[in-house]
Amino acid sequence: MQTRPLAGKTALITGSTSGIGLGIAQALAAEGANIVFNGFGDAAQIADLQKQTAAQFGVKTAYFGADMTKPHEIEQMMTDTIAQFGSVDILVNNAGIQHVATIEDFPVERWDAVIAINLTSAFHTTRLALPAMKQKNWGRIINIASAHGLVASAGKSAYVASKHGIVGLTKVTALENAQTGITCNAICPGWVLTPLVQKQVDARAAANNISIDQAKHELLLEKQPSGEFVTPEQLGALAVFLCSDAAAQVRGVAWNMDGGWVAQ
Numbered sequence: 001m002q003t004r005p006l007a008g009k010t011a012l013i014t015g016s017t018s019g020i021g022l023g024i025a026q027a028l029a030a031e032g033a034n035i036v037f038n039g040f041g042d043a044a045q046i047a048d049l050q051k052q053t054a055a056q057f058g059v060k061t062a063y064f065g066a067d068m069t070k071p072h073e074i075e076q077m078m079t080d081t082i083a084q085f086g087s088v089d090i091l092v093n094n095a096g097i098q099h100v101a102t103i104e105d106f107p108v109e110r111w112d113a114v115i116a117i118n119l120t121s122a123f124h125t126t127r128l129a130l131p132a133m134k135q136k137n138w139g140r141i142i143n144i145a146s147a148h149g150l151v152a153s154a155g156k157s158a159y160v161a162s163k164h165g166i167v168g169l170t171k172v173t174a175l176e177n178a179q180t181g182i183t184c185n186a187i188c189p190g191w192v193l194t195p196l197v198q199k200q201v202d203a204r205a206a207a208n209n210i211s212i213d214q215a216k217h218e219l220l221l222e223k224q225p226s227g228e229f230v231t232p233e234q235l236g237a238l239a240v241f242l243c244s245d246a247a248a249q250v251r252g253v254a255w256n257m258d259g260g261w262v263a264q
């Protein structure tokens with residue numbers, strides 16, 4: 001049997017109990033990577049997810065429920081992962097939340113939470129993953145930014161600031177490691193129909209007294225020229241490419257997969 005390209009590597013994906021993170025975890029597992037899950041959710045469902053992924057792809061899996069707003073929990077997760085697997089070879093900083101309000105109405109506590117989860121957590125995981133990556137002279141850091149890492153929308157000050165911020169962090173991480181086998185890149189998705197976006201669809205349907213389908217249609221029409229959602233599977237395939245040898249000189253890129261959103 002041919003060895004899978006990521007066999008023997010360990011991938012930690014933050015926020016991988018749902019949506020895009022889960023899609024990326026499954027795509028990396030299919031290439032042979034051991035998977036460390038993180039994120040919130042029902043304990044029994046997460047245990048099933050771990051077991052199912054291990055059985056389906058023949059890889060090892062683990063789960064650490066670190067809250068990405070808490071640096072000491074992030075540190076513990078990184079220490080435990082390195083103790084169990086030896087290193088984090090592939091780090092996908094994906095955990096993220098959204099809050100929609102104008103700046104003057106934005107709850108201060110929500111601002112702090114969005115910045116902590118979407119941006120600061122990636123600083124912590126990255127600083128803690130780099131020493132073991134450097135020892136092996138191999139690593140892949142993939143930051144899940146957003147089309148909102150490249151352009152803005154009204155009502156999303158914290159989200160847009162965090163996503164522009166993580167694109168900046170991506171470039172600095174790439175440059176500081178440019179002469180090593182460690183690359184860092186960002187993926188900038190457009191609309192993906194995950195629980196994070198479903199909430200915004202539901203809010204639009206309620207506010208405008210329209211059906212869920214109509215709300216989805218309008219949401220896409222406003223920003224995404226393709227009129228179609230991007231899928232977690234498509235994003236997983238891009239993450240696999242960024243982990244490949246072919247992508248060894250892709251460094252510091254913010255790669256949009258957005259149905260044409262930022263081409264406008």
Ligand code: NAD
Binds near residue numbers: 021067144193195196
């Ligand atoms: P989701 O809500 O389906 O998943 C978010 C994940 O993050 C979940 O696993 C959740 O448990 C985890 N999480 C949330 N708060 C956490 C915390 N404090 N600590 C640990 N884990 C936490 O959302 P998604 O749409 O899959 O989003 C994933 C990433 O993709 C986010 O960074 C988001 O900003 C980004 N993104 C999403 C879209 C989209 O259209 N869905 C578009 C662009 C970018």
